[in-house]
Amino acid sequence: MSEIETNVPLQTYNTFGIQAKALQLVRIQSAPQLLALLQAIPDKASQASEPKFVLGGGSNLVLTGDVKPLVLKVEIMGKRQVAETAKHFIVEAGAGEPWHDFVAWTLDHNMPGLENLALIPGTVGASPVQNIGAYGVELQDRFDSLDYIDLATGESKTLDAAACQFGYRDSVFKHALRDKALITHVRFALPKVWQREISYADLEKLSKKKNELQPTPSMVFDWVCHIRNAKLPDPKIDGNTGSFFKNPIVTPEQCKDIIGRDPNVAFYKLLDGNFKLAAAWLIDACGWKGRGVGNAGVHPNHALVLINKGRETGVPATGGEVMTLAKAIQTSVYERFGIRLEIEPVVL
Ligand SMILES: Cc1cc2nc3c(=O)[nH]c(=O)nc-3n(C[C@H](O)[C@H](O)[C@H](O)COP(=O)(O)OP(=O)(O)OC[C@H]3O[C@@H](n4cnc5c(N)ncnc54)[C@H](O)[C@@H]3O)c2cc1C
Numbered sequence: 194m195s196e197i198e199t200n201v202p203l204q205t206y207n208t209f210g211i212q213a214k215a216l217q218l219v220r221i222q223s224a225p226q227l228l229a230l231l232q233a234i235p236d237k238a239s240q241a242s243e244p245k246f247v248l249g250g251g252s253n254l255v256l257t258g259d260v261k262p263l264v265l266k267v268e269i270m271g272k273r274q275v276a277e278t279a280k281h282f283i284v285e286a287g288a289g290e291p292w293h294d295f296v297a298w299t300l301d302h303n304m305p306g307l308e309n310l311a312l313i314p315g316t317v318g319a320s321p322v323q324n325i326g327a328y329g330v331e332l333q334d335r336f337d338s339l340d341y342i343d344l345a346t347g348e349s350k351t352l353d354a355a356a357c358q359f360g361y362r363d364s365v366f367k368h369a370l371r372d373k374a375l376i377t378h379v380r381f382a383l384p385k386v387w388q389r390e391i392s393y394a395d396l397e398k399l400s401k402k403k404n405e406l407q408p409t410p411s412m413v414f415d416w417v418c419h420i421r422n423a424k425l426p427d428p429k430i431d432g433n434t435g436s437f438f439k440n441p442i443v444t445p446e447q448c449k450d451i452i453g454r455d456p457n458v459a460f461y462k463l464l465d466g467n468f469k470l471a472a473a474w475l476i477d478a479c480g481w482k483g484r485g486v487g488n489a490g491v492h493p494n495h496a497l498v499l500i501n502k503g504r505e506t507g508v509p510a511t512g513g514e515v516m517t518l519a520k521a522i523q524t525s526v527y528e529r530f531g532i533r534l535e536i537e538p539v540v541l
Pocket residue numbers: 208246247248249250251252253254267288313314315316317318319320322323324325326327366374375376377425426427428433434435436539
């Protein structure tokens with residue numbers, strides 16, 4: 194039987210450190226427990242209409258107030274190899290496993306392939322939701338399949354990569370299945386013949402500096418951790434959600450227009466002929482680094498990272514301050530470059 198906790202403080206359950214409460218929260222430790230909980234909701238109609246929010250590690254979340262939907266906090270654990278094919282090891286992890294620990298576990302078991310995604314905060318279950326990516330690798334490059342439970346019908350379903358509709362920080366879980374599915378397990382296909390991916394500028398630079406042109410998987414893992422620790426603010430010190438905006442993708446014509454507005458704009462060409470612009474550069478060009486609204490600010494060294502200035506001011510930022518700041522940034526980037534920045538974290 195699931196215990197429903199009431200008025201649960203969420204400040205330590207979101208990496209921005211925003212103070213808010215879950216009016217009702219249930220910890221989900223297994224798929225059968227969730228199915229029993231759904232069945233306990235009196236009839237199918239109220240089961241479908243009762244709003245629910247699935248919470249992982251809270252590292253891609255902005256809370257703008259107390260959370261009224263029933264919060265399902267995912268704590269399903271376990272990691273194991275479940276199969277192998279001619280080319281891949283298939284490994285599975287429970288949705289509540291911390292992502293970084295899972296990456297380290299695959300390396301400890303000689304199944305590399307996820308090392309470029311080391312140190313991304315959050316849980317395994319959330320990793321397909323925004324198709325996490327870093328240092329030249331995206332989750333979809335190593336994805337096999339996942340299991341989820343439909344929160345309206347209580348049905349268990351399995352999806353392959355095509356059905357997940359992965360895109361740049363995007364998937365079906367941000368659209369048709371938003372707040373309708375709880376992912377219980379994710380499976381990954383890790384290559385038996387490993388190929389290093391160090392073409393990303395920071396990794397290439399480190400490889401040359403160390404004169405180590407053929408690093409092992411553990412070296413790549415260590416390098417990624419080193420670069421991330423040196424570059425990104427630690428949410429335990431200054432609350433944040435990592436990149437706050439997606440890098441905008443524009444057509445060649447739009448890119449030409451922006452270069453006309455500022456020839457220094459940072460961009461790179463994608464395989465489909467479109468261009469990806471560096472959102473950090475656009476925000477910095479509008480003079481936002483180090484500025485803020487109330488207790489929410491733009492990191493002084495990373496224009497893409499909005500931070501909770503509570504450590505400095507003694508008062509934690511509210512979700513309202515964070516969103517006011519985000520909207521002000523969106524407006525100034527739009528006015529100067531004609532580009533609409535899209536917010537990456539989920540706003541609740
Ligand atoms: C310092 C820092 C650095 C970061 N760097 C990166 C990076 O390099 N690359 C990157 O892609 N992201 C990055 N992120 C963002 C974040 O870590 C990822 O998006 C992560 O996958 C979120 O996991 P979570 O468990 O914290 O999800 P949460 O924040 O709890 O939830 C995010 C969304 O996923 C949904 N969700 C969570 N679990 C489940 C589940 N089991 N089933 C269904 N839906 C679920 C939630 O409902 C919500 O909509 C960073 C964040 C921080 C704070």
